[in-house]
Amino acid sequence: MIIPVRCFTCGKVVGSAFEEFVRRTNMGEAPKEVLDALHIDRYCCRRIILTHADLIDEVAPYY
Amino acid sequence: MKIDVLEMTPTKAELVISDTNPTFVNAIRRTIVADVPKMAINNVEFHLGPIMDESNKAYESISPLFDEIVSHRLSLVPIPTDLEQFNFRSECSCGGEGCPSCTIMYSLNKKGPCTVYSGDLEPVGSEHLKIKDDLIPIVKLAEDQALLVYATAELGRGKDHAKWQATVGAGYRYAADIEIENGKCDAGCSCAEICPKDVLVKDGRKLKAEHPEKCNLCNSCVEMCEVEAIKVTGNPSKLNFRFETDGSMAAKDVLLKGLSILEERFEQLREQLSALE
Numbered sequence: 471m472i473i474p475v476r477c478f479t480c481g482k483v484v485g486s487a488f489e490e491f492v493r494r495t496n497m498g499e500a501p502k503e504v505l506d507a508l509h510i511d512r513y514c515c516r517r518i519i520l521t522h523a524d525l526i527d528e529v530a531p532y533y
Numbered sequence: 534m535k536i537d538v539l540e541m542t543p544t545k546a547e548l549v550i551s552d553t554n555p556t557f558v559n560a561i562r563r564t565i566v567a568d569v570p571k572m573a574i575n576n577v578e579f580h581l582g583p584i585m586d587e588s589n590k591a592y593e594s595i596s597p598l599f600d601e602i603v604s605h606r607l608s609l610v611p612i613p614t615d616l617e618q619f620n621f622r623s624e625c626s627c628g629g630e631g632c633p634s635c636t637i638m639y640s641l642n643k644k645g646p647c648t649v650y651s652g653d654l655e656p657v658g659s660e661h662l663k664i665k666d667d668l669i670p671i672v673k674l675a676e677d678q679a680l681l682v683y684a685t686a687e688l689g690r691g692k693d694h695a696k697w698q699a700t701v702g703a704g705y706r707y708a709a710d711i712e713i714e715n716g717k718c719d720a721g722c723s724c725a726e727i728c729p730k731d732v733l734v735k736d737g738r739k740l741k742a743e744h745p746e747k748c749n750l751c752n753s754c755v756e757m758c759e760v761e762a763i764k765v766t767g768n769p770s771k772l773n774f775r776f777e778t779d780g781s782m783a784a785k786d787v788l789l790k791g792l793s794i795l796e797e798r799f800e801q802l803r804e805q806l807s808a809l810e
Contacts, residue, residue, distance in 0.1 A: 473670055475669055476695075481779065482701045489670070527673065
């Protein structure tokens with residue numbers, strides 16, 4: 471739906487990194503490099519960013 | 534006890550504590566996770582009904598997410614906390630009604646289409662309480678949708694809700710004792726290649742443990758070495774302790790507050806025991 475504010479497992483704030491992650495990977499950077507640069511080190515936080523399906527734009531018109 | 538600080542930034546700390554034991558470090562870990570107080574949004578009021586803008590255009594006060602979800606997301610936003618400045622609401626001189634020394638008011642007013650970010654929360658009163666991490670998406674608003682919200686933040690502890698938990702990813706592990714028998718080592722250095730943390734380095738004709746503090750005791754080097762020249766063991770009296778904060782307080786302040794809470798608690802115990810005589 472929309473990116474979670476925090477990592478489900480450890481509680482680190484990851485929401486603020488998502489838009490930059492999407493922008494930089496769309497420009498062709500490797501996801502690994504971007505996550506390292508954003509200091510998202512643990513695999514619990516990395517999966518939140520990597521596996522997120524951003525569906526809110528598809529839901530928004532139906533409210 | 535000896536403490537080496539490997540890293541101390543505003544949001545991250547890594548320490549090596551020597552001549553100690555896991556019980557002691559675990560007490561610190563549990564205290565900084567569950568007992569160090571911080572501010573978090575605890576009450577959110579949504580404006581219901583139409584919201585008008587300057588040109589008298591009416592917006593509907595709805596969003597694609599339920600209000601409960603929006604308020605939950607707001608509560609998880611880290612609020613800058615100065616523990617000198619704020620009291621618990623229940624212990625405050627205002628008697629729990631809410632005053633500037635126990636609560637922070639935020640207002641949020643956005644009209645769609647747009648994304649609402651944590652930085653759109655405006656503190657009522659002093660500007661230094663503005664959210665530092667201002668890029669957390671809260672909700673997206675479509676055309677003709679608007680959000681008008683008043684939120685109050687108050688002090689709480691991690692044991693009551695994770696939103697009041699200042700520390701993130703706190704943990705400790707045994708520091709590694711790496712023994713290299715130079716007599717046996719043939720300096721083939723296949724162990725240095727397989728080491729995932731680059732602990733071992735080839736130094737001329739010898740092997741050297743360059744960064745023993747990075748070792749996670751995976752034992753890959755021991756398995757790789759054919760001449761059995763390397764031995765890696767965990768040392769229970771030397772611990773590598775690290776934690777991060779969510780950004781509401783500096784790592785150093787969290788640790789100092791945690792230690793003073795422990796001190797206070799043991800002081801109470803000591804007083805009660807000495808009263809027994």
